[in-house]
Amino acid sequence: MSTTSTLLSPELLARLEKMELISRKIFRGRMKGERRSRRKGQSVEFADFRNYVPGDDLRFIDWNTYARLERLFLKLFLEEEDLHFYALIDASASMDFGEPTKLRYAQQLAAALGFVGLIRGDRVRIETLGQPSAAASPVFRGRRSMWRMLEYIEGCAPGESTSLASGVKNFCLRNSGKGIVVLLSDLMDKAGYESALRYLLTQQMDVYVVQVLSAEEIDPELTGDLRLVDCEDGDQTEVTVSGPLLKRYKETLDAFTQSAREYCTRRGMVYLLAHNEIPLEAMITDYLARRGLVR
Amino acid sequence: MWPTWINMLSWWQWAILLAVPPAITLLYFLKLRRRPVEVPSTYLWSRTVEDLHVNSIWQRLRRNLLLFLQLLLLLLIIVALLRPAWRGQKLIGHRFVFLIDNSASMRASDVEPNRLEQAKLQASALVDNMISGDVGMVISFADTARVEQMFTGDRSALRRAIESIEPTDRPTSLIEALKVASAQTNARQRTSENNEQNTEPAETLPATAYILSDGRFEQVTESSLGALTPIYIPIGTPSPANVAILAFTVRQDENQDRRQAFARLKNFGTKKSRVEATLRLNGNLYDADRVSIGPGEVQGIVFDVGQIDSGVLELEIETHDCLDADNRAWAVVNMPQPADVLLVSPGNHPLELALGTERASKLAHVVVEPPSVLETPEYETAALGGAYDLIIYDRCRPATMPQANTLFFGRVPPVEGWSLGKPVEAPQIIDIDPNHPMMQWLAMDDVLIGEGRPIGVGPGGDILVDSDAGPLLAIAPREAFQDAAVGFVLVEQQEEKSEGRTTWFIRPSFPMFVLNTLAYLGHHVQASGEQTVRPGRPIMLDIAADNRSVLVAQPDGRTVRPTATRTGQSSFSATDQLGIYEVRANGECVSRFAVNLFDSNESDLPPRQKLDVGFEEIAGQAGWEAARREIWRPLLLLGLFVLIVEWYIFNQRVSM
Numbered sequence A: 001m002s003t004t005s006t007l008l009s010p011e012l013l014a015r016l017e018k019m020e021l022i023s024r025k026i027f028r029g030r031m032k033g034e035r036r037s038r039r040k041g042q043s044v045e046f047a048d049f050r051n052y053v054p055g056d057d058l059r060f061i062d063w064n065t066y067a068r069l070e071r072l073f074l075k076l077f078l079e080e081e082d083l084h085f086y087a088l089i090d091a092s093a094s095m096d097f098g099e100p101t102k103l104r105y106a107q108q109l110a111a112a113l114g115f116v117g118l119i120r121g122d123r124v125r126i127e128t129l130g131q132p133s134a135a136a137s138p139v140f141r142g143r144r145s146m147w148r149m150l151e152y153i154e155g156c157a158p159g160e161s162t163s164l165a166s167g168v169k170n171f172c173l174r175n176s177g178k179g180i181v182v183l184l185s186d187l188m189d190k191a192g193y194e195s196a197l198r199y200l201l202t203q204q205m206d207v208y209v210v211q212v213l214s215a216e217e218i219d220p221e222l223t224g225d226l227r228l229v230d231c232e233d234g235d236q237t238e239v240t241v242s243g244p245l246l247k248r249y250k251e252t253l254d255a256f257t258q259s260a261r262e263y264c265t266r267r268g269m270v271y272l273l274a275h276n277e278i279p280l281e282a283m284i285t286d287y288l289a290r291r292g293l294v295r
Numbered sequence B: 001m002w003p004t005w006i007n008m009l010s011w012w013q014w015a016i017l018l019a020v021p022p023a024i025t026l027l028y029f030l031k032l033r034r035r036p037v038e039v040p041s042t043y044l045w046s047r048t049v050e051d052l053h054v055n056s057i058w059q060r061l062r063r064n065l066l067l068f069l070q071l072l073l074l075l076l077i078i079v080a081l082l083r084p085a086w087r088g089q090k091l092i093g094h095r096f097v098f099l100i101d102n103s104a105s106m107r108a109s110d111v112e113p114n115r116l117e118q119a120k121l122q123a124s125a126l127v128d129n130m131i132s133g134d135v136g137m138v139i140s141f142a143d144t145a146r147v148e149q150m151f152t153g154d155r156s157a158l159r160r161a162i163e164s165i166e167p168t169d170r171p172t173s174l175i176e177a178l179k180v181a182s183a184q185t186n187a188r189q190r191t192s193e194n195n196e197q198n199t200e201p202a203e204t205l206p207a208t209a210y211i212l213s214d215g216r217f218e219q220v221t222e223s224s225l226g227a228l229t230p231i232y233i234p235i236g237t238p239s240p241a242n243v244a245i246l247a248f249t250v251r252q253d254e255n256q257d258r259r260q261a262f263a264r265l266k267n268f269g270t271k272k273s274r275v276e277a278t279l280r281l282n283g284n285l286y287d288a289d290r291v292s293i294g295p296g297e298v299q300g301i302v303f304d305v306g307q308i309d310s311g312v313l314e315l316e317i318e319t320h321d322c323l324d325a326d327n328r329a330w331a332v333v334n335m336p337q338p339a340d341v342l343l344v345s346p347g348n349h350p351l352e353l354a355l356g357t358e359r360a361s362k363l364a365h366v367v368v369e370p371p372s373v374l375e376t377p378e379y380e381t382a383a384l385g386g387a388y389d390l391i392i393y394d395r396c397r398p399a400t401m402p403q404a405n406t407l408f409f410g411r412v413p414p415v416e417g418w419s420l421g422k423p424v425e426a427p428q429i430i431d432i433d434p435n436h437p438m439m440q441w442l443a444m445d446d447v448l449i450g451e452g453r454p455i456g457v458g459p460g461g462d463i464l465v466d467s468d469a470g471p472l473l474a475i476a477p478r479e480a481f482q483d484a485a486v487g488f489v490l491v492e493q494q495e496e497k498s499e500g501r502t503t504w505f506i507r508p509s510f511p512m513f514v515l516n517t518l519a520y521l522g523h524h525v526q527a528s529g530e531q532t533v534r535p536g537r538p539i540m541l542d543i544a545a546d547n548r549s550v551l552v553a554q555p556d557g558r559t560v561r562p563t564a565t566r567t568g569q570s571s572f573s574a575t576d577q578l579g580i581y582e583v584r585a586n587g588e589c590v591s592r593f594a595v596n597l598f599d600s601n602e603s604d605l606p607p608r609q610k611l612d613v614g615f616e617e618i619a620g621q622a623g624w625e626a627a628r629r630e631i632w633r634p635l636l637l638l639g640l641f642v643l644i645v646e647w648y649i650f651n652q653r654v655s656m
Helices: A010-016 A063-069 A102-119 A143-154 A164-174 A194-202 A243-266 A280-291 B011-029 B043-053 B056-063 B065-081 B115-128 B155-163 B174-196 B349-355 B358-363 B371-375 B377-384 B509-521 B632-652
Strands: A032-040 A046-051 A073-081 A084-089 A123-128 A139-141 A180-185 A206-213 A224-230 A236-241 A270-275 B035-039 B085-091 B095-101 B135-141 B145-152 B207-213 B228-234 B243-252 B259-267 B273-281 B284-293 B298-306 B311-318 B328-333 B339-344 B364-369 B390-394 B405-409 B429-432 B462-467 B470-478 B481-486 B491-494 B497-500 B539-542 B550-553 B569-572 B579-585 B588-595 B610-613 B616-619 B624-630
Touching: A010 A102, A010 A280, A063 A073, A084 A102, A084 A164, A102 A123, A102 A139, A102 A143, A102 A180, A102 A206, A102 A280, A123 A143, A123 A164, A139 A143, A164 A180, A164 A194, A180 A194, A194 A206, A194 A243, A206 A243, A236 A243, A236 B043, A243 A270, A243 B043, A270 A280, B011 B065, B065 B632, B095 B115, B095 B155, B095 B174, B115 B155, B115 B207, B135 B155, B135 B174, B145 B155, B145 B174, B174 B207, B174 B228, B174 B610, B228 B610, B228 B616, B243 B311, B243 B328, B259 B273, B259 B284, B259 B311, B259 B328, B273 B298, B284 B298, B328 B579, B328 B588, B339 B349, B339 B371, B339 B509, B349 B358, B349 B364, B349 B509, B358 B364, B358 B509, B371 B377, B390 B509, B405 B509, B481 B509
Parallel strands: A084 A123, A084 A180, A180 A206, A206 A270, A224 B035, B095 B135, B095 B207, B207 B228, B339 B364, B339 B390, B390 B405, B405 B481
Antiparallel strands: A032 A073, A046 A073, A123 A139, A224 A236, B085 B624, B135 B145, B243 B259, B259 B298, B273 B284, B273 B311, B311 B328, B429 B462, B462 B470, B470 B481, B491 B497, B539 B569, B550 B579, B579 B588, B610 B616
């Protein structure tokens, strides 16, 4: 196990240690964690009373109430649970563009968020879209798993040719549990991103969609008569780059991101546009914090 | 009008040329090589391009703009190769002299905006028709000709010269202009020959003289065309309306007290015209009259202006006609300025008495000196410098004649031609010349003369008083002056006492004669009102040689300093403007004169249809001949422009 990782710098790690993942929903965890859950359980935080029924744990009977009212009541406490955090990375060929590549940026983001989760004792699972539906990725928990997680993330190679929708579908099939899912993708799928996001919605997860674009896509530096070749499906489009065309391209891009944002916002998902020139630290401590993913 | 064509290529060359457009189109649709570039996704690009396909026909046009520009360029080249030409006009010859009339009649507004502007326009059009290699010269002419631009091929310089021509109020003389034009044509030729070799005689290159005028000038009798081929372009409409003031003077009435203003009006138009004439005295309305004048008729108007000593009379006629310059006229009545008179006499009481009357002192300022003054340098300076208007020598005479009018009693001027005969006892006056201003209203038949000496007068002299013994009073001109001599004396000095030698000075005719003499020889006949001159003509002003403070104010307010001469007379010729000129000495107005058009040639507006120059008759005609005007140059220039646009679009990709 390597002791250093290029994904996250030590300074960033130091900052991330102070953060935690926030879920807007309170989910059932599988194990006791550091989060309050809706489930009443053993913690120090009082939640409610209920009548005693035979079989209840006698340890929770409120004897003071019994002394006053001569009836048995059970004191209910809030249970603290762990959180499921999923990072779903789009590792298609189109993500392999930019400097740093969009995939690299997505990996860094996933690593940072996963690290926060590990620190707070959450269950962290990193997946890629191209993963076969049967093969689930390992679950990381606890600080010690950090290096393993980073190694796993580094291992994600570009070039998967799964469509966004089927990748998300497989993910949903593998992971029925609730929690936070962060989809890191450029959403550039000719079939559209809507069906993919709809799968995530049905999971009743706390969904964050981070659209990762490269600077080249936002402000293309192309000139001349060109034949644009799609790196995924080899589709060709002939353009003669001109001022008006570039203007129109930017309008189209704006319309695309705006529609994605609207689609997500209407359905209670959080949409975030990132491009590879925003520094990772700013991305997490500023952009994501503002969206309420981390605190 | 369809262009005519000339085929410049043979059939096979055409075949090659015509194969080019299909080739370009073919190549264009075979498509330009596009550079393949791998992008993350063509998703957004294809959507962008799809948007552009929506308004597709126009988009396709725009997409193929470069192709269309190339085809257009080729089309222009093909059309240019066919050498299209319009049936156009061309000037006759290659050397041109544009003679533009700027005399008073060219101010007429029967063509818009006036004839001069029209002539300038036509001249500019002629200049525009010059082709490269042609040279032109611009001359403006009225009564004098002025070279505005020497021979040049620079058409903008010619146009500037034409534009700079200003209208004048002067009369017209074509002969001047033709002389200048032919002199300039020849002079240039000579100089250019001199530069090379002197052995060959100067050859005069022919030139075409375009005369842009209304033809209102005296016929040119002498042929001075030389190598010039004249072409006359008449300017103006055939029958413009015009009523002109041809004369306007102020005269003294017979009874001396009253003055009358006479005006002569003529209708040069073809219709009867009603004219309102307004007379102003010093700018204030004084009198008005209304006359109606038939076509070609002359009418006089008389205004009674009463007794005025000085002032400006302005006559203006109101009528709808084409020339304004002849609708106003001015006349001046100048305050008589006392003449400076020197009486050199050993003592002459009757004469001094006659010079000292109230009326005489209004006319003259008299200084009396004894004959010894003739020897002094002060006298010499004053007499030769023109300080006196009149010097009366009584029984004495100077060694040299002064720069002044003179009157001698008992002597004759020391000038060749004058002589004094032997004394004759009691000569009888038998005749006087009553028409001479000095002898007006004189009756001398009651005059007795003790002793007289007949006077011999030089050439050009007039005998004013004749007696049985011979002339007793004569006058003769000397340079700009007049000398008069009386052949008898009035008084004789006898032992400290003067005795009369004639009865003249006790007769009423003597003071009258003195007054006439002061008025005539003291230069005061002109003051009564004939101070008018035609534009551009010189006028004589009385200015003493040492007087530097005299200025002449022109009607527009500018002042001109006249050049003083030794004779005390100055010829002033800056009289281009119509109106009143004021002569000012030390800032005060001492006299005025008027400049009036008074030119029936200029006021007679209908342009002449042909000119007679020498024995040639020049009919009015258009100044050009038919010619092919080729337009392949502008076509190629347009092609160049298209090429530049194409290049710009290719580089800027302003459209797609």
